[in-house]
Amino acid sequence: MFGYVTADDTVHFPTASLVVTQREVHTTFSVEVATSAEQIARGLMFRESMDDRSGMLFVLAKPQKVSMWMKNTPLALDMIFADVDGNVKFIQRDTQPYSEELISYGDDIQYVLELNAGTASKLKISKEARISSLGLVPPR
Template sequence: MGNGGKIVRMIAAVVLAGLASTAAAETCREDVVMLRSDAGSARFSVEVADDKAERAQGLMNRESMAMSAGMLFVYPEPQAVGFWMKNTLIPLDMIFMDETGTVKKVHHEAQPLDESPIFGGQDILAVLEINGGLARKIGISEGWTMRHAAIDQSKAAWPCSESQ
């Protein structure tokens, strides 16, 4: 019986470890972006634009967006990216991140309908658009890290497997 109890405990430990890793993986969902730094954290429900047509459409022609919402633009590989506000009716903050999910630049309060280019820099893999003024209010700046399934987990500064 001594070995039977030990085996049961080992199986229970494996099951619990599996549940814990499943719970950690669930925190990294396609429709959620989490950002953090030593100064704080933020969570946004997002739509993902990860193909050329979706990225071209973006948030055009929308009259409003929930305060905790955003759109995550994901590119197939790091590259130089630029945005504009053509046909975009709401002010937006644009948060540009590299392949590790680290914020490289924040453009605050892009103005509706402005067709001036907004450049994010080189080697950008993802851009999070949120309501204008919110990044400043939360304190999101260069160096913050993003947790999301679109980031290659072997390169992620904040991998999905890491506890919050």
């Protein structure tokens, strides 16, 4: 899942609106969407800031075990792992910037949502939450 990426690499990401639903509370984020191998390898590497209601959504081709890392990523992040239906299965809070330690989860993950560290706690996002986005994550 990892590729060799430098700060000079130019990778473009489409954007979409994404909704996190937690106990009937809906919070909307503007996310960049990573679907290609190049986009997934780059992710949020080299980013020094991100707006509060922004993030990145990794959309995998099929449900699978997912391993992420923070190499070349100066931002602390919350990583939200979700299944094919957008149901949150695991949340890794407050990741360590620049860490090469793998953050892995499950065998059935199709989406990983990265938000600024602290966002999941602030919004009380838990494993009861669900993510959805028109055309990306199917509505329930």
